[in-house]
Amino acid sequence: MRIEINRDKCSGCEECISSCPFEAIVMHEGKALINELCQICKMCITVCPEGAITEIDEGEEQKTVQEGKGVWVFAEQREGKVASIAFELLGAGRRLADELKVELSALLFGSSRLEAENLVKWGADKVYFCDNPIFEKFNDEPHAQLLSDLITRYRPEIVIAGATPIGRSFLPRVAARLRTGLTADCTSLAIDSETGNLLQIRPAFGGNIMATILCPDCRPQMATVRPRVMKKGEYREDRKGEIITVNADNLISRTRVIESVKDVCEIAVNLHEVDIIVSGGRGLGEPKGFKLLEELAGLLGGAVGASRAAVDSGWIQYRHQVGQTGKTVCPKLYIACGISGAVQHLVGMQSSDTIIAINKNPDAPIFNVASFGVVGDVYEIIPLLIKRLKESRETGNP
Amino acid sequence: MKIVVCVKQVPDTAEVRINPETGTLIREGVPSIINPFDMHAIEAGLQIREKAGGTVTVLTMGPPQADAALREAISMGADAAVLLSDRAFAGSDTWATSYTLSKAIEKLGADIIICGKQAIDGDTAQVGPETAEFLKIPHISFIRKIEEVTQDSIRVQRLMDDGYDIVESGLPVLLTVVKELNEPRLPSLKGKMAAKKADIKKWGPADIMAEENNIGLKGSPTQVKNIFTPEPRTGKRMLEGTPEEIVDVLLRELRQMKCV
Numbered sequence: 001m002r003i004e005i006n007r008d009k010c011s012g013c014e015e016c017i018s019s020c021p022f023e024a025i026v027m028h029e030g031k032a033l034i035n036e037l038c039q040i041c042k043m044c045i046t047v048c049p050e051g052a053i054t055e056i057d058e059g060e061e062q063k064t065v066q067e068g069k070g071v072w073v074f075a076e077q078r079e080g081k082v083a084s085i086a087f088e089l090l091g092a093g094r095r096l097a098d099e100l101k102v103e104l105s106a107l108l109f110g111s112s113r114l115e116a117e118n119l120v121k122w123g124a125d126k127v128y129f130c131d132n133p134i135f136e137k138f139n140d141e142p143h144a145q146l147l148s149d150l151i152t153r154y155r156p157e158i159v160i161a162g163a164t165p166i167g168r169s170f171l172p173r174v175a176a177r178l179r180t181g182l183t184a185d186c187t188s189l190a191i192d193s194e195t196g197n198l199l200q201i202r203p204a205f206g207g208n209i210m211a212t213i214l215c216p217d218c219r220p221q222m223a224t225v226r227p228r229v230m231k232k233g234e235y236r237e238d239r240k241g242e243i244i245t246v247n248a249d250n251l252i253s254r255t256r257v258i259e260s261v262k263d264v265c266e267i268a269v270n271l272h273e274v275d276i277i278v279s280g281g282r283g284l285g286e287p288k289g290f291k292l293l294e295e296l297a298g299l300l301g302g303a304v305g306a307s308r309a310a311v312d313s314g315w316i317q318y319r320h321q322v323g324q325t326g327k328t329v330c331p332k333l334y335i336a337c338g339i340s341g342a343v344q345h346l347v348g349m350q351s352s353d354t355i356i357a358i359n360k361n362p363d364a365p366i367f368n369v370a371s372f373g374v375v376g377d378v379y380e381i382i383p384l385l386i387k388r389l390k391e392s393r394e395t396g397n398p
Numbered sequence: 399m400k401i402v403v404c405v406k407q408v409p410d411t412a413e414v415r416i417n418p419e420t421g422t423l424i425r426e427g428v429p430s431i432i433n434p435f436d437m438h439a440i441e442a443g444l445q446i447r448e449k450a451g452g453t454v455t456v457l458t459m460g461p462p463q464a465d466a467a468l469r470e471a472i473s474m475g476a477d478a479a480v481l482l483s484d485r486a487f488a489g490s491d492t493w494a495t496s497y498t499l500s501k502a503i504e505k506l507g508a509d510i511i512i513c514g515k516q517a518i519d520g521d522t523a524q525v526g527p528e529t530a531e532f533l534k535i536p537h538i539s540f541i542r543k544i545e546e547v548t549q550d551s552i553r554v555q556r557l558m559d560d561g562y563d564i565v566e567s568g569l570p571v572l573l574t575v576v577k578e579l580n581e582p583r584l585p586s587l588k589g590k591m592a593a594k595k596a597d598i599k600k601w602g603p604a605d606i607m608a609e610e611n612n613i614g615l616k617g618s619p620t621q622v623k624n625i626f627t628p629e630p631r632t633g634k635r636m637l638e639g640t641p642e643e644i645v646d647v648l649l650r651e652l653r654q655m656k657c658v
Binding site: 042045046055078137138139140141144164165166168169170171172173175176177179180181182183184185199203204205209210211212213214215216217218253254255256257258259260261262263270272273275276300318319324325326332333353354356367368370371372373374375376380381384385388389392 | 409528571619624625635642
């Protein structure tokens with residue numbers, strides 16, 4: 001299979017050149033010409049306004065996977081600080097790279113050289129680091145452009161990023177541009193020992209089923225990975241690696257971040273980042289029940305979650321909502337207070353390590369996913385638990 | 399102002415069951431709904447039209463039955479609807495879906511394209527941004543508030559893990575929206591009448607000049623290898639006794655988990 005340009009039809013408009021992700025088309029005597037970098041991605045065929053580009057099937061159809069080598073991890077940062085998902089990705093990436101016997105590289109756009117060096121200590125053999133000020137705030141286009149360019153140049157076989165608001169927003173642009181697959185929100189990654197393909201396992205249909213996804217014929221194989229599922233890499237102060245400074249000019253962004261507004265809340269609402277979530281539902285009966293949960297969450301160093309019923313009742317803001325139309329979380333401990341456990345809520349929290357459920361109704365479905373179930377009154381159990389936690393703290397005797 | 403809202407008809411996931419023999423989804427008998435996030439996208443489109451003028455066109459790719467989702471959108475107030483339906487579109491992953499939608503949007507023309515942040519059956523959240531890339535226009539994901547729309551620009555609030563960003567963009571632009579953005583309106587009587595009579599355009603690959611190798615199964619880089627049901631949680635323990643006794647056990651477990 002190859003791509004051919006009909007020189008008589010070609011008008012020399014150069015549309016195909018800008019569409020080509022592989023820099024495989026050049027201008028020659030006013031006409032487009034395809035060179036040996038062509039990956040037969042067929043992007044040019046779609047954009048050519050003259051219909052001058054066609055695919056020639058030479059009969060000996062043979063599916064060849066585009067070559068690629070190495071595992072890449074996108075290390076996202078906010079205000080210069082690398083997010084904890086990056087260390088989890090390095091843990092997962094290290095495992096994949098060792099199995100494939102290839103290098104593990106991290107990509108850091110924005111932030112500082114110090115943070116880049118830190119990524120080496122967390123397991124990266126190489127760090128591609130770009131300190132262009134355009135990355136100070138998150139905008140999709142420059143991220144997509146630089147990552148696509150680097151992938152085209154260095155051809156990794158696997159690229160993973162966090163399934164965070166950042167990773168889930170710009171990675172799709174990269175996949176679209178490079179004509180490759182992207183699997184969202186994976187909870188497990190492995191290498192198929194026979195083919196060497198990446199097995200990408202993810203929940204689908206609201207967590208009712210799990211699916212294994214493959215990207216057999218395109219490279220790189222790309223996935224976003226759910227935060228707090230993979231084990232962090234091993235931090236070693238003495239690990240050595242290479243920092244490669246990437247110069248990126250001509251990056252543009254047509255979106256502009258005017259301001260970043262942090263949640264002003266005494267207790268964290270970043271449900272993806274905390275180990276413990278204390279969550280409340282309609283069973284609390286009134287908004288002030290959340291004051292109690294906040295107090296418990298504060299004592300445990302956790303955050304407050306909520307069911308949709310509680311959010312819809314106006315007792316707490318949407319950003320606390322856990323479940324299908326809210327956030328999917330998997331903390332070490334999830335304490336469900338007065339939550340009956342509709343499927344839509346369960347799919348958002350059932351992969352938590354430990355679940356404690358407190359509900360008056362012994363038949364509440366929440367008990368089906370609970371590690372510990374308490375049939376009882378939240379207003380009896382939680383204040384007592386708070387009291388005992390405070391006492392043990394005061395006596396210094398945990 | 400030309401507004402295009404992309405919607406998906408999805409099975410109500412609360413009702414989905416698995417065939418234990420084949421490991422495939424049993425969709426029969428499961429009610430179909432407009433993806434809940436897309437309801438907010440439709441509402442956003444209607445609100446922008448009310449302020450800035452213009453038209454709202456609803457676009458979906460799916461089987462002929464998806465016609466019902468489009469009529470529902472019209473009953474809410476959308477002006478027109480297009481159904482991309484053809485056997486050649488079957489088996490599309492996010493890449494092929496986005497390509498197909500982008501070809502239809504190119505034909506329709508649009509200043510603002512709005513999608514729900516993700517569909518509740520696939521949960522990928524990828525089709526919006528991928529479509530924007532195919533259209534070579536910017537996109538902003540996870541929008542919780544639209545602050546201002548003018549004839550050539552928009553300012554919105556984008557939900558992030560640690561708060562939100564205020565983001566500006568010129569038009570055309572593609573937006574993906576979260577539930578917090580608005581409350582979808584109910585169909586009006588007039589809307590219901592319009593929905594009944596509406597002439598819904600049905601387009602196939604040739605109508606949108608889609609390249610055969612980029613659509614359906616052929617155009618999809620990813621494949622589903624297998625589907626399985628997650629293992630149920632084992633070792634549930636119901637705690638009984640007085641509140642004091644129960645709290646004793648909970649504290650002990652919290653210490654064991656090093657949560658205290």
